[in-house]
Amino acid sequence: DAGVTQSPTHLIKTRGQQVTLRCSPISGHKSVSWYQQVLGQGPQFIFQYYEKEERGRGNFPDRFSARQFPNYSSELNVNALLLGDSALYLCASSGTSLRSPGELFFGEGSRLTVL
Amino acid sequence: AQSVTQPDIHITVSEGASLELRCNYSYGATPYLFWYVQSPGQGLQLLLKYFSGDTLVQGIKGFEAEFKRSQSSFNLRKPSVHWSDAAEYFCAVGPMIKAAGNKLTFGGGTRVLVKP
Numbered sequence: 001d002a003g004v005t006q007s008p009t010h011l012i013k014t015r016g017q018q019v020t021l022r023c024s025p026i027s028g029h030k031s032v033s034w035y036q037q038v039l040g041q042g043p044q045f046i047f048q049y050y051e052k053e054e055r056g057r058g059n060f061p062d063r064f065s066a067r068q069f070p071n072y073s074s075e076l077n078v079n080a081l082l083l084g085d086s087a088l089y090l091c092a093s094s095g096t097s098l099r100s101p102g103e104l105f106f107g108e109g110s111r112l113t114v115l
Numbered sequence: 116a117q118s119v120t121q122p123d124i125h126i127t128v129s130e131g132a133s134l135e136l137r138c139n140y141s142y143g144a145t146p147y148l149f150w151y152v153q154s155p156g157q158g159l160q161l162l163l164k165y166f167s168g169d170t171l172v173q174g175i176k177g178f179e180a181e182f183k184r185s186q187s188s189f190n191l192r193k194p195s196v197h198w199s200d201a202a203e204y205f206c207a208v209g210p211m212i213k214a215a216g217n218k219l220t221f222g223g224g225t226r227v228l229v230k231p
Contacts, residue, residue: 042207042221043205109158
């Protein structure tokens with residue numbers, strides 16, 4: 001079975017541009033979460049979506065937005081990019097397994113570099 | 116507010132030696148605790164988790180962790196490390212939201228280097 005897939009894997013943008021990152025969850029999972037991992041730090045929670053509704057938002061500015069589609073895939077958008085937005089963006093999906101309720105399965109991330 | 120502290124930024128250990136990584140948390144309710152491992156340029160892989168019950172939990176790759184409520188700790192251990200254990204390790208805490216999934220607060224990570 002395919003795991004969580006993210007695209008693109010790497011991208012370079014300049015300050016002020018906009019970026020869209022994409023995530024496909026594990027088949028059957030209805031929840032997608034996004035995390036930002038700045039180099040040398042632990043991941044920070046950005047958004048969580050469940051059944052296409054936003055269920056949580058971390059301490060990030062309004063330049064960050066996301067949505068979840070009917071097939072449960074998700075996009076993370078970041079507008080007006082700043083140098084500090086350079087990071088690895090991780091997507092995680094979660095299902096309703098009785099054995100592992102709420103467990104997050106992470107993709108390999110999208111590495112964003114802002115110049 | 117919840118928080119996770121991993122006091123050791125780097126640990127160097129010889130292959131075959133034991134390993135212990137420290138994790139302290141601050142959380143207002145019963146915590147759900149996790150340890151993840153991240154190899155360079157990769158995503159996060161779950162090593163083990165604690166939800167309730169036995170405070171000593173076993174995980175994958177020979178890792179175990181012990182939950183100590185009185186010390187607000189959830190330390191990770193491995194009796195004998197292999198060169199392939201060189202990676203960054205993250206402790207995380209979060210609420211249990213079964214359907215929607217956990218919203219995790221991560222520590223800053225501990226980078227483990229393994230000497231031959």
